[in-house]
Amino acid sequence: MSGKVQSSTPALPSDQGAIPQTGGARTFWGGLVASGVYQSFSTALLSSPKRQFFILAVFPVIWVITQHLGPMLQMFYVSMVDAYPVAPSYENSFTLDNYARFFREAIFVMPFIRTLVFASVLTFCTLVLTFPVAYFLARHVKRSNQMIFLLLLLIPFWVGEIVRTYAIMILLGNNGAVNLLLKSIGLIDRPIPFMYTGFSVSVGIIYLSALYMLLPLYSALEKLPKSYTDAAADLGAGPWTRFWRVTLPLSLEGISSGATLVFLISTGYYATPVLLGGPSTTVFAETIAGFFHTAGDQWPTGAAFACLMFITALGITALFGRFMTKLQKGIRR
Amino acid sequence: MAKFTLNRRKFLSSAAATGAVLASPAYLRRSYAAGGEVNIWTYTNFVPDSFKEQFEDETGIKVNIRLVDDQGKQFNLLAAEAPNPTVDILTVAGHRFLQFIDSDLLAPLDTDRLKNWSAINPTFSESDWSTINGNKWGAPILSGMEVMAYNTDVVSAEEASTWETLFSEKYSGQTAYVLQDMMSIVMLKMGYDGNMVAYLDDPEKAAKIVEEAKNYLIEKKPLVRKYYDGGAEVQQMFVNQDINLACAWNGPIASLMNDGFPVAMTIPTEGSYGFVYTYNIANNAPNADNAYTFLDAILGSAEIGAAMTKASGFISTYKGASEYLSESEKAATSFPEEVLANMKFFRAEANEMKYGLVDPAVEAIKAA
Amino acid sequence: MTRNTRLVMSIIYWAFVLYVFMPLVLMVTMGFKDSKFIGFPIKSWTLDWYLGVVQNSEVLSAFGYSIWIGVTSTAISLFVGIWISVLLNGKGFYGKTLIYGLTLLPALIPGIISAISFRIYAQLWGVSPGTGAIIWCHAVHNVPFVVLIVSARLSTLPKSYLDAARDLGADPLIAFIRVALPYLKPALIGGGVFCLLISFDDFVRSFFLGGYQPTLPVLIFAKLRSGMSPEINAIATVVLVLTGALGIWAERSMRRLNKGN
Numbered sequence: 034m035s036g037k038v039q040s041s042t043p044a045l046p047s048d049q050g051a052i053p054q055t056g057g058a059r060t061f062w063g064g065l066v067a068s069g070v071y072q073s074f075s076t077a078l079l080s081s082p083k084r085q086f087f088i089l090a091v092f093p094v095i096w097v098i099t100q101h102l103g104p105m106l107q108m109f110y111v112s113m114v115d116a117y118p119v120a121p122s123y124e125n126s127f128t129l130d131n132y133a134r135f136f137r138e139a140i141f142v143m144p145f146i147r148t149l150v151f152a153s154v155l156t157f158c159t160l161v162l163t164f165p166v167a168y169f170l171a172r173h174v175k176r177s178n179q180m181i182f183l184l185l186l187l188i189p190f191w192v193g194e195i196v197r198t199y200a201i202m203i204l205l206g207n208n209g210a211v212n213l214l215l216k217s218i219g220l221i222d223r224p225i226p227f228m229y230t231g232f233s234v235s236v237g238i239i240y241l242s243a244l245y246m247l248l249p250l251y252s253a254l255e256k257l258p259k260s261y262t263d264a265a266a267d268l269g270a271g272p273w274t275r276f277w278r279v280t281l282p283l284s285l286e287g288i289s290s291g292a293t294l295v296f297l298i299s300t301g302y303y304a305t306p307v308l309l310g311g312p313s314t315t316v317f318a319e320t321i322a323g324f325f326h327t328a329g330d331q332w333p334t335g336a337a338f339a340c341l342m343f344i345t346a347l348g349i350t351a352l353f354g355r356f357m358t359k360l361q362k363g364i365r366r
Numbered sequence: 367m368a369k370f371t372l373n374r375r376k377f378l379s380s381a382a383a384t385g386a387v388l389a390s391p392a393y394l395r396r397s398y399a400a401g402g403e404v405n406i407w408t409y410t411n412f413v414p415d416s417f418k419e420q421f422e423d424e425t426g427i428k429v430n431i432r433l434v435d436d437q438g439k440q441f442n443l444l445a446a447e448a449p450n451p452t453v454d455i456l457t458v459a460g461h462r463f464l465q466f467i468d469s470d471l472l473a474p475l476d477t478d479r480l481k482n483w484s485a486i487n488p489t490f491s492e493s494d495w496s497t498i499n500g501n502k503w504g505a506p507i508l509s510g511m512e513v514m515a516y517n518t519d520v521v522s523a524e525e526a527s528t529w530e531t532l533f534s535e536k537y538s539g540q541t542a543y544v545l546q547d548m549m550s551i552v553m554l555k556m557g558y559d560g561n562m563v564a565y566l567d568d569p570e571k572a573a574k575i576v577e578e579a580k581n582y583l584i585e586k587k588p589l590v591r592k593y594y595d596g597g598a599e600v601q602q603m604f605v606n607q608d609i610n611l612a613c614a615w616n617g618p619i620a621s622l623m624n625d626g627f628p629v630a631m632t633i634p635t636e637g638s639y640g641f642v643y644t645y646n647i648a649n650n651a652p653n654a655d656n657a658y659t660f661l662d663a664i665l666g667s668a669e670i671g672a673a674m675t676k677a678s679g680f681i682s683t684y685k686g687a688s689e690y691l692s693e694s695e696k697a698a699t700s701f702p703e704e705v706l707a708n709m710k711f712f713r714a715e716a717n718e719m720k721y722g723l724v725d726p727a728v729e730a731i732k733a734a
Numbered sequence: 735m736t737r738n739t740r741l742v743m744s745i746i747y748w749a750f751v752l753y754v755f756m757p758l759v760l761m762v763t764m765g766f767k768d769s770k771f772i773g774f775p776i777k778s779w780t781l782d783w784y785l786g787v788v789q790n791s792e793v794l795s796a797f798g799y800s801i802w803i804g805v806t807s808t809a810i811s812l813f814v815g816i817w818i819s820v821l822l823n824g825k826g827f828y829g830k831t832l833i834y835g836l837t838l839l840p841a842l843i844p845g846i847i848s849a850i851s852f853r854i855y856a857q858l859w860g861v862s863p864g865t866g867a868i869i870w871c872h873a874v875h876n877v878p879f880v881v882l883i884v885s886a887r888l889s890t891l892p893k894s895y896l897d898a899a900r901d902l903g904a905d906p907l908i909a910f911i912r913v914a915l916p917y918l919k920p921a922l923i924g925g926g927v928f929c930l931l932i933s934f935d936d937f938v939r940s941f942f943l944g945g946y947q948p949t950l951p952v953l954i955f956a957k958l959r960s961g962m963s964p965e966i967n968a969i970a971t972v973v974l975v976l977t978g979a980l981g982i983w984a985e986r987s988m989r990r991l992n993k994g995n
Contacts, residue, residue: 105843108850169746187927189755200761203602203760209606301845315733318846409956434956622771
């Protein structure tokens, strides 16, 4: 896994005030520290740096192994058995056939590749669309208003995915808002079939992805000192040059973390592409879900396919991360 | 504290219920306020609120309803809970029985314990699909069928009387259907047995037929607007005028008709398939006795059946339920005898072979 | 920055606002439609759907239940997420990258897979489905987002702040609580809102891990079976208004609390 995602991710704006005012609270904290109970607690746990580190590390390590890795391993296990869930009278055995099935039956390759292509293209589109928005927010809006402008964009996400998706249907349908509008101003006679095409899927997915892209981009741009671009302007650089040579390179970290997140998450979108897509836009998540929903004992195949998708997507992300690191290094030189 | 009360009530209820069943099968006797609870997984509106209140009031059994929204999820959920499910009654479509039975998730239904069993129209309760391995597995409550639904402003009743219209150039880009269901209908339209029961001994022929149906649907793929999954989707497509023709279940279309949309439905002459929703008792159900009490009660009156029909748009399996429906409700939930004669029920016997062939075919059509 | 780019940027921003709000406007409008289905044309209007929602205890209790799950799981995610962030932002150690990768894992698994695998996993641990199981699953799923957001802020915390606190005699725990936590506040608010949002909108995990009490998305899915009605749109709108009001109230009271300090 690339360490890329970490460095520049959202932190909503605020005043930078940090060092606490040691006014009235001193008595409480001072009292606490001075108390015998706390003293013995402190010496027992925090006496040596080694012990401190142990205390610090033990809980997260246990947590990620039991909570994060556990369910994943469970899925991996399911992908390697021949029947799951198991009937009481049956003893299941290990097999790699679920994985082999993907390569044996050519029909699964198409949705697989389509999903990866969709995810890449839509990640790119989301980036292009949200970058100016994030830029505007971070650079052109007054600091005290940034929070409000950002929260404004988050409001629609409090409405469930399904309700929103149906709203998109009545927006884009043959008898939907857009077509009615175009008809009433005389631009078209017959409705344009927006729905159930690659277009309608994109409208729905970019909507979902924008959230995950916007926050990392915003926080990367927000950290970028305005003096840099000002300096470039003083040196005679035009707006485009300033963008290509200063802003973009310095926001690469935000771009790469946003793109990574969006790409990985968008390989798993299910409800939106199923509801808004047409006959030729089947995504792999639909294929996977099919194994869980229809005829009985196909969980193992579904799990195996999910593992395949996940591993491939991670691989692509790793390559992308490496590429971005190189790009950053190249620019710094 | 809460836990203790619950356990105690549970204990009391099962003891009382067993006693009550032995002593008097009449559930409506106030004297036996059994208490306890019964846990049900079902679709929204399948247990009418007024019935639920009355039942709780008269038996003291608390009805816990967990709303579900499709068969596959119910199966997954139950499979994950087995062998000690939290549920007593679930709602399975008759032709999906086998999947549940094969995984040991359902208990056979002891119809002798339901004195109101005879209130069900025998078309449904004694039909060929309903007996598997010599047992009954569920009490039929509502029935649905695959119909041709069409926008009456655009499509004539005559055109709608054959499935061919769904695949005609004339309505290119204005049609929608559920692929899995369409496979069965295409096989039927081609003159084969869409349930594939007839080919149980001849898997090669079965494979050939599925191949033929698959190729037909791939050939017609450029004409279809949408392969959909749920009733709400097909309704929305009609409302948005994205489609004018669809193969759909009758329930969602009936709701559209009742709301005054220019939509009608019919069973084309080539025939169609129907299915039945049944209440089933889970294997190892925690409150099996209460479940029987509940089933007997809900089968108790045709009015309850009519209430379910009004809420869902599906056809009641109860004898005489239609007497409680208004004229427009009747129109949206009934068909003339000669049209109904074209309908067959989905059957489960050959499901393993059928879906073993159909599921990959569906994937192939989607990928084509 | 020239005036033109500024103008273009603000046009793009407002166009984006229009894009994300269009479906919302349609949703609110359709809640007033006098029909069982949403869509055009709207022949007559009614207030019944909205009135129905406000009077319907089923919807309101599902809303309350979802809020309860969201708040509790967010609190757990924040606690765990902060702890992990501190570990990952501290000195390097063997296996740090691995821990980091594992931390992000839950955010990257497709919903349905994560839900089913968690359901099986819960059974392994003897946790029965219900409120606890949903909270657990939501909390685990949201930890990565907290870590991402908190780490970003933590990495900008000047080391001198902590050193100063240590010089004043605070042990690491006190120094963290008194110095780092206040510094992290904006990240904690951002992360908290994000977690609440995801938990509140989650259907598939709540469905598989839930019991007989429906969360709001589960209730909406069940209602969707009988069609996408104006009722569902009215529910979503009322919920939007309620959460908005709750958010403003929380913000206000937090501000008052800060002032009181």
